[in-house]
Amino acid sequence: MVNEAGGIKSLGGAKLNLIVSDVQSDTTVTRTETDRLITGNKLSAIHGCYASALTLIASEVCERAHVPIITGSSSDQLNKGRSYTFTPFARASQFAKAQLQMAKLVSDQAKVAVIFENTAFGTSTSNGLKELAPGEGVEIVMFEPYSAGFTDASPLINKVKASGANTLFSLSYLNDLILIVRTVKQVGLNIAINGGSGGFVMPDFYKNVGKAAEGLQGVAHWNHDVNDDAQKVNAEFKKRTGEFAFEYAGGL
Structure with missing residues (x-):
């Protein structure tokens, strides 16, 4: 263009x-x-x-x-x-602040379980959450890294369930996130889920989890309706790919 x-x-x-x-x-x-x-x-x-x-x-x-x-x-x-x-x-630490503020919309006594991939993205965002949570009045009751590409999320989600958290922050890329959300639903855990970018903003996530995505919250860098120019780019992107221009495509 x-x-x-x-x-x-x-x-x-x-x-x-x-x-x-x-x-x-x-x-x-x-x-x-x-x-x-x-x-x-x-x-x-x-x-x-x-x-x-x-x-x-x-x-x-x-x-x-x-x-x-x-x-x-x-x-x-x-x-x-x-x-x-x-x-x-936005920086990963900025995502953290937005996520904490959103958690307070779910509960005025937010108790958060943080699970994160132990890579640069997950570590940066989770450390930001830990640093900023006290000032936002949010209690972190679980802080747990995991290795990417795991095949069974049950042990991780059982820890979340035992923590007493009312909100789950999952800092995850696509495949891990799909497994995590499916496991949350399978074990019947009733918990608010909030994601900081990663797999949450990708169309393939919602295609894979279907109705399990209902009610999930997420923080994104960018949105395709931010201004007229972005909407023009989005229209062309959708014409060529069949999908809206999610944030990683929008970054280019």
Whole structure:
């Protein structure tokens, strides 16, 4: 759409040339592929990588090569000691504040269980929750990391059930989140669920859990109806993909 509108006006109508690369959600591939893109092309910038843990690696390569990287990843670590890394989206710690405020809408005596993937995204957001909770008047009754890609969420959810929490914060990517929400429903746990971005904002989450998604709350970086330009982009995105432009697509 930028090219069709005459290119980047501030650069004399320069056209965008998008080179797409798949880092396969792998840390080693992320490093080698970022290096390959930089050495094999005359790049103006890089955008990526969705998962904060991968973006941290890509940004290290970009910093050494003095190539700007623009990312929608939310880890607060991305803003430390980097000069070529640009993060226009909200930080993980900002998600934490919004989640705590939403918890108080559920109960004036919010008791929160926090479960989080032990990666950059989950750790940054959960640490923000722990730090900010006392000032928001929210009690954290459970604080539990887990390893990504687990196949049985029952032990984790049983701990949530035993904690006495009335709200669950699950800081999770897509596949883990699907399993967690399904398990909550299967064990009959009646608890408010609030997510900080991650899998909560992806259409595939709702396709997989169906009615189990009813009543869930989440915090997102961006929404496709934020302004007229965003709505135009969303309309084109939906025309091409059949889906609305969720926040990670909107980041680009």
